[in-house]
Amino acid sequence: MIRRTAFALVLSMVPAAAMAEGTMPQMDFQNPLTTAQLLWMVVILVVLYFTLSRWGLPQIGSVLERREKQIANDLAAAHTAKAEADRAVAELNATMKQAREKAQADIAKAEADAKAKAFADAKVLNDKLDAQLEYSEKQIAEARATALAAIKPVAADVATTLITRLTGKIPDQAVLAPEIEAAFLARKVA
Amino acid sequence: MAGPSIDALGQFRLSTGLGPLGAAVNFTNSNEAMLASAAIIVVLFVLGLRSRAIVPGRLQALIELLYEFVRNMCVDTIGEEGLRFFPLVFTLFSFILLGNLLGLFPYFFAFTSHIAVTLSLALFVFVFSTGVGFYTHGFRFFKFFVPEGVPVWLLPLLVPIEIISYLSRPVSLSVRLFANMTAGHVMWEVFAGFMLLLTASFGILGAFASVVPLGLNVALVALELLVAGLQAYVFAILTCLYLHDAVHMH
Amino acid sequence: MGSNPSITSVCYKGAENRCMNESRDKETFEQRLAAAQDRVGLSRPKANEAQSGAGAAQKAINLAMRLGVELVAAMVIAVVIGWGLDRLFHTKPWLMVLMVPVGMAAGLRNLVRATGSKTGNRKD
Numbered sequence: 014m015i016r017r018t019a020f021a022l023v024l025s026m027v028p029a030a031a032m033a034e035g036t037m038p039q040m041d042f043q044n045p046l047t048t049a050q051l052l053w054m055v056v057i058l059v060v061l062y063f064t065l066s067r068w069g070l071p072q073i074g075s076v077l078e079r080r081e082k083q084i085a086n087d088l089a090a091a092h093t094a095k096a097e098a099d100r101a102v103a104e105l106n107a108t109m110k111q112a113r114e115k116a117q118a119d120i121a122k123a124e125a126d127a128k129a130k131a132f133a134d135a136k137v138l139n140d141k142l143d144a145q146l147e148y149s150e151k152q153i154a155e156a157r158a159t160a161l162a163a164i165k166p167v168a169a170d171v172a173t174t175l176i177t178r179l180t181g182k183i184p185d186q187a188v189l190a191p192e193i194e195a196a197f198l199a200r201k202v203a
Numbered sequence: 204m205a206g207p208s209i210d211a212l213g214q215f216r217l218s219t220g221l222g223p224l225g226a227a228v229n230f231t232n233s234n235e236a237m238l239a240s241a242a243i244i245v246v247l248f249v250l251g252l253r254s255r256a257i258v259p260g261r262l263q264a265l266i267e268l269l270y271e272f273v274r275n276m277c278v279d280t281i282g283e284e285g286l287r288f289f290p291l292v293f294t295l296f297s298f299i300l301l302g303n304l305l306g307l308f309p310y311f312f313a314f315t316s317h318i319a320v321t322l323s324l325a326l327f328v329f330v331f332s333t334g335v336g337f338y339t340h341g342f343r344f345f346k347f348f349v350p351e352g353v354p355v356w357l358l359p360l361l362v363p364i365e366i367i368s369y370l371s372r373p374v375s376l377s378v379r380l381f382a383n384m385t386a387g388h389v390m391w392e393v394f395a396g397f398m399l400l401l402t403a404s405f406g407i408l409g410a411f412a413s414v415v416p417l418g419l420n421v422a423l424v425a426l427e428l429l430v431a432g433l434q435a436y437v438f439a440i441l442t443c444l445y446l447h448d449a450v451h452m453h
Numbered sequence: 454m455g456s457n458p459s460i461t462s463v464c465y466k467g468a469e470n471r472c473m474n475e476s477r478d479k480e481t482f483e484q485r486l487a488a489a490q491d492r493v494g495l496s497r498p499k500a501n502e503a504q505s506g507a508g509a510a511q512k513a514i515n516l517a518m519r520l521g522v523e524l525v526a527a528m529v530i531a532v533v534i535g536w537g538l539d540r541l542f543h544t545k546p547w548l549m550v551l552m553v554p555v556g557m558a559a560g561l562r563n564l565v566r567a568t569g570s571k572t573g574n575r576k577d
Contacts, residue, residue, distance in 0.1 A: 053234040058237075066290030066294070070289070079255075378522050
């Protein structure tokens, strides 16, 4: 601070030295031109002031204002465009997600449908086969029953013939019949 | 000693300009320089405002730079109310700046090196800012000379000091500008005259030796360029400051 | 049936990649937009900062030019007032002598004000 002040004081000596040098035209107030220049300065300054304050400065101000407005508008436009773009991207993503979900649902549905159809087909076929099997079994049983029924008289005949030939006498049918029946039962045929 | 003598002050001598017509109405050579300064400002505005482009050209950028510089100075120093005084500050700043700069050119009269000119400008600022103070605050503006928070018995001593300090404003404002501009121009003239003296006294040897004052003058050009801008700035910022005091009273 | 999920996942991966590129673009765009808005909003304070930074060197010269003038100016005014009052009241030269210390005090007051050591944020 003190050094700065000292430096300042030394510098301030310079104009003082200049003033000490003889008579200065600036101090010559006897010269009418010294005061006459002030009159013209006032005229020039007043004209300059009104030119600048009424025309020049407002014009510059309007140019600067217009620029500021333009920049603000452009930035706002950029903002809206960005928001729009963001919205579009979000919409796109949503649509894509929706489409993907729908496709997956479709696939699952098709799969389930196919499964159900196959199951139904198989059931129909099974039923048919079961029915056929049942019918065939019934037929076999019937044939067997028929065959068995046919074999009993034959067996009685054969037994009668065998006994007759072995013993020479005709067996009593009342005794023979339960015997044959027991033999059938023993062989679990009937 | 025969030969040229150093006439450092002749450059400040007033004469009439613009031929016989100027002589008839006492239009001086300093007024010529003032007219040229004002004309250059107006021409700069005309050229700068020709296109009014969103993206400014060079001249438009220059004008806008000046505009914003002074405008910010007003708003920063005085506050938002400062915009009322913006055209005035701009006029003073540009006028003094152009006057200082034009004065640096050979054959141009530096009108800011005349105490009569700077004193009348400073007195105008002083009277105007005092007027603004009384217009804004009425007679309460006298409180400006009463420092706050001092014992009453000190006031008879402090109030005159404050008043003299206040009254010294136009003097320091004008003397600063006048002295700076005068000193620079005198030094130029002294060094240039010294070159002539050296050559006249020592012939060819002196001509070689005069490279030293020539170099000093070249260095002075840079300094004076700085001073020209700085003093215009100081005048403008002090004007703003005085207006601040008038508007805010502290 | 089994190949379908893998195809969709490949598609999804591609979309993600594109999304990442987009997000990077968006980020830089957002940064640039914010920067542009900052420039508009903060251009003035920034300019002021630069001014005050460069102003430090100027301030010293500025001050140098002022101080001597400030001191002398107050003294001149004081002496002129004293001289005028003397003439008015025919008290030559006492009021002028009285005004000299007052003028010196006023000059010091100017210095204090100019260096800003009292009022802090003053620029003069």
